[in-house]
Each structure stands twice: as structure tokens, then as C-alpha cells.
Amino acid sequence: QKEVEQNSGPLSVPEGAIASLNCTYSDRGSQSFFWYRQYSGKSPELIMFIYSNGDKEDGRFTAQLNKASQYVSLLIRDSQPSDSATYLCAASSRYALNFGKGTSLLVTP
Amino acid sequence: DVKVTQSSRYLVKRTGEKVFLECVQDMDHENMFWYRQDPGLGLRLIYFSYDVKMKEKGDIPEGYSVSREKKERFSLILESASTNQTSMYLCASSFGQSGSSDTQYFGPGTRLTVL
Numbered sequence: 001q002k003e004v005e006q007n008s009g010p011l012s013v014p015e016g017a018i019a020s021l022n023c024t025y026s027d028r029g030s031q032s033f034f035w036y037r038q039y040s041g042k043s044p045e046l047i048m049f050i051y052s053n054g055d056k057e058d059g060r061f062t063a064q065l066n067k068a069s070q071y072v073s074l075l076i077r078d079s080q081p082s083d084s085a086t087y088l089c090a091a092s093s094r095y096a097l098n099f100g101k102g103t104s105l106l107v108t109p
Numbered sequence: 110d111v112k113v114t115q116s117s118r119y120l121v122k123r124t125g126e127k128v129f130l131e132c133v134q135d136m137d138h139e140n141m142f143w144y145r146q147d148p149g150l151g152l153r154l155i156y157f158s159y160d161v162k163m164k165e166k167g168d169i170p171e172g173y174s175v176s177r178e179k180k181e182r183f184s185l186i187l188e189s190a191s192t193n194q195t196s197m198y199l200c201a202s203s204f205g206q207s208g209s210s211d212t213q214y215f216g217p218g219t220r221l222t223v224l
Contacts, residue, residue: 032211043199043215044152088152092211095140095159096167101151 002027004091006100014108019076021103023089026070030091030098033065033072038086038102047074047087079107111136113216115200121222128187130219132200139205141183142213143167143175145196152199158183159205190223197221 003026013019025033032051036044050056050063050072062075072091076083084107090097116131132141142157144167154167156175164175172194176184183202187194197220201213 034212043218045215046212049212090213095165095205096142096154096157097211097213099152101149 002030002091002093002098004089004098004100006087006089006103008101009104010106011103012106012108013079015079015081017079019079019083019105019107021074021076021087021089021105023072023074023100024070025072025089025091025098027091027093027098028067028070030093032092033063034090034092034097035061035063035072035074036088036090036099037083038088040085044088076105079105081107081109083107111138111202111214113200113202113214115198115216115219117219118217119220119222121224122187122190123224124191126187126190126223128190128221128223130185130187130198130200130221132183132185132202132216133181134183134202134214135181136202136204136214137180138202138214139180140203140213141177142201142203143173143183143185144199144201145169145194146199146218147196155185190221192223195221195223 035047038044064073086102088102089100143155158177200216
């Protein structure tokens with residue numbers, strides 16, 4: 001079974017702080033990794049993807065990948081209440097993506 | 110912008126009815142997917158299609174079938190709806206090559222209630 005594991009949370013951070021979301025995966029054949037954000041009652045929307053070891057930055061978001069440790073993370077700087085959502089981690093697998101169950105993030109004013 | 114549309118946002122059906130959920134994408138994507146999402150269980154893949162008329166079972170195909178007669182359209186069929194199929198159904202599509210093209214784009218979802 002190819003699994004993607006995330007802490008369900010909720011992860012609570014104060015406004016303006018850095019939120020750190022983590023994910024591990026079991027399939028060493030996975031090449032690409034994705035972070036999606038999902039607001040309650042809405043569908044997932046892509047935040048960013050990463051496929052090389054190291055960091056990738058996009059605005060307030062930084063994705064980090066360590067293939068040796070099979071570990072992916074997402075950092076959100078200057079967290080805002082509008083960042084409160086569930087964050088899904090996904091790893092590529094042939095045609096499809098394996099999704100984690102998501103981490104709920106709550107940013108408190 | 111990629112656009113994935115689903116035929117209904119909300120649907121209420123009765124046990125035993127045949128249910129069709131339709132998904133259309135406008136970006137000439139090769140791959141299309143159907144998921145269901147339930148609290149505590151996350152996204153679970155039902156079926157996917159990597160080409161017209163080609164399909165593969167996902168993790169939970171029982172009680173479902175699919176049809177892909179045209180590249181842009183992927184239908185999910187519940188042959189005889191049951192109450193345990195009450196769920197949020199999400200369609201997604203992707204370009205179809207490795208790397209960033211694995212990115213899946215989701216439709217708005219259909220919340221199906223089976224009474």
C-alpha cells in the first residue's frame with residue numbers, strides 16, 4: 001500500500017507566525033510532490049509542487065523535499081486567518097496521485 | 110486557466126436509482142479521475158482514465174462504473190445507489206506526463222445524498 005501520512009491536526013498558530021506542515025510518503029518511486037489547500041465545502045486547489053530535493057519558494061509558501069528521508073513539508077510565513085484550511089499532501093504514482101488525509105490549520109487573530 | 114466542471118453541485122437520489130455524475134475539462138488533458146471524500150477518510154480514488162475509452166480501477170471501485178467516450182468528458186455511474194454512497198464526489202484531470210504535469214485540477218465537487 002502506497003501511503004502518504006499527515007498529522008490530522010488541528011495545528012493552531014497565531015496570525016503572523018510561521019505554520020509548518022509535514023508529510024511522509026512510503027513509495028520511493030514517487031517523483032513529484034504536491035500541496036493542495038482545501039477550504040471547508042470546497043474542492044482542493046493547488047498551492048505548489050516540488051520534485052527536486054531542497055526548498056522551493058513561492059510567495060509566502062516554501063515547500064521542502066528530502067527524498068532520502070521520504071519527507072515533504074510546507075512552510076507558510078506570515079500566516080493569515082484566510083490560510084485556515086485543510087492542507088493535503090500528495091505524491092505521484094504512475095498515472096495518479098496518492099493523497100494524505102490532510103492537516104487542518106487554524107490561524108488565530 | 111484549467112477548468113473542470115461537474116454537472117451538479119448537489120444531488121439527492123433514492124436507494125436503488127441509477128445515478129450519473131458527469132465531468133468535463135477544457136484543457137485537452139489525457140488523464141481524468143473520480144474521487145470520493147468522506148470525513149476522516151480523506152480522498153479515495155474510485156476510477157481513473159488515462160486515455161479515451163481506457164480506464165483503471167482505483168482503491169474503491171465497488172458499486173461504481175465509468176465511461177469515457179470523449180477525451181474531455183468522464184462520467185461516473187452508480188448502477189444502484191445505496192446510502193453508503195452518500196458522499197462528496199470530486200472529479201480531477203491532469204495533463205498526463207511526469208513531473209509538474211502530474212498536477213491534478215479539481216472540479217467543484219458534487220455532494221450526493223442517497224436516501
